[in-house]
Amino acid sequence: MQSLVERFSAAARDAGATVDDPDLAAAAGYLVTRWSEPQRQYHTVDHLTAVLDVIDRFAGLAPHPERVRLAAWMHDAVYDPRALGDANERDSAEFAEGLLQTLGVPAETAREVARLVGLTAGHATGEDDPDGELLCDADLAVLAGDEVAYAEYTAKIRREYAHVPDDDFRAGRAQVLKALLELPSIYRLAPLREQWEARARANLERELRTGV
Template identity: 35%
Template sequence: MKKIGFSGTLDPITNGHMWVIGEARSLADEVIVFLSQNPAKKPQFPAEERKQIIEQSARECGWDNVQVVIVKGDYTARAAKKHGCDYLIRGIRTTADFDYENLIQQTNVDVLQGAKTIFVMPPRDLGSVSSSFVKALEGPVGWHWTMKKFVPAPAYHAWILDSLRKEWQALWNYAQASDAQLALFEQWFAHLTGPQAYGGADRHYHNLEHLVHGLTEIRVWADNTGAGKRERQLLKKAFWFHDAVYSHDDEALYSSEEASAQLWLSSGLDAGDNDEVAQLIRATDHFQGPAITHRLKDAMLSADLAILGQDDDVYNAYTAAIGREYAHVEPTHFRQQRRLAMQHLATKAEAGQLFGDAFFADQYNARAIENMQRETGMLAAA
């Protein structure tokens, strides 16, 4: 077979979709993904961005015989026939899928004189994966780590950025902002999510995922404790900037936290919160932090340390990321320093002092002790 088509909204493309495209490649010399632009739907990503995500996902798999075509104002089965595809390929997960797809297939052929359909059945681990399933994951703490298991990396990165953009825009009055203010907001969003900050290639832990996690922790904390809008905004502004400057340079004139505080103070984003946000950023520094007495200090520190109380797979991914982030440090020295840090934090957790905020302590303290004791033992044995 020379060409085969695969169609859908693909918002976002999932690992299930990628599997079907892989099956198509085993049947044909060329695969064309027909990306439907349905005006009746409100997709998460515009068609051009979805096209880029699919193309990047195919490139990462080394697939050079997959192209993407956006279909506007036509049926995908008819568009496929026009592009030389006599067949479309579809994945069937359930009997309900078959009944629906069979009806569509009959319409494509009998009514539209379009491409016929080949059905394939995905493996069991992909049987429940769909775009709607992935979309439904967003929200609770750790949603991004769960989503990561079901979508290719480019789709995951795009979703993370989209989530962060919504978080960022919620902090500032975009609707009533002047052109100059809008430009400033966009400038700082690009800076913070770009290679100079959390999007940097050497940011293996203090990265966009860390930002999403902390902002989600703050939202869930506020929802459960009745914290007001101002408290949420102060904490979120501080979290956006707290690791914006992250340096391993021992010769730095001041800590990364102080540099991040200064970056915030110089940003021009002041909404009357300048000094309070700077204080919360400084609170995450082990040297300056004890001197900070801000009423939200415990919540800020707890959100930053919440990673220590996650489930095994997340905690193990976190420790591996920390190892990559400090790969420039001599391995024996790194293990020694990491073990001392974990022993110190575990001792604080055992004394009930790691999470100063009661909500976070209840959620994470016991698990954090288990995680850090396990890691300390592994570091000692290495």
């Protein structure tokens, strides 16, 4: 099984990176350090790995899976639970474009990875965007876990937002859940939708109803 460093290096090479292998490894190590920051409870290396695993599993559905993999690495590279709105996603997208260009990834590809990162703010994609659909579906795969896994996910989210009072957290979380439930489909790609849509909606509806 490839290490995370090897997975990042391979995706960067496939996307056109031109720097030497030690530089790619150093960039991967730096990203792992970011994903290991102490304020993170859910948005950790475990989440990154889970997203990458889904992308690998369904890579054939995307025309540019290497870009999707890089976007997965970058989509929460900047993560502050106290940030407002989509600041984390905007900052992560900007960070992604800059870092990838320093690794020799062509500017157009780096911009496209940054665009994909930005999609994770609302998980809404446009027409004919299979790369974006795979990234968003992979990021939301956790919603389709069994009841135990889903409860673990929500507990981690609450710990990440421990600074938010209970009433405010419940109100904000309810907005997130309703926005997801209002999407025409939580999962855009047919194979993922067929496997996960019903269970994800059941989980979201139960949390909205009971807080669990």
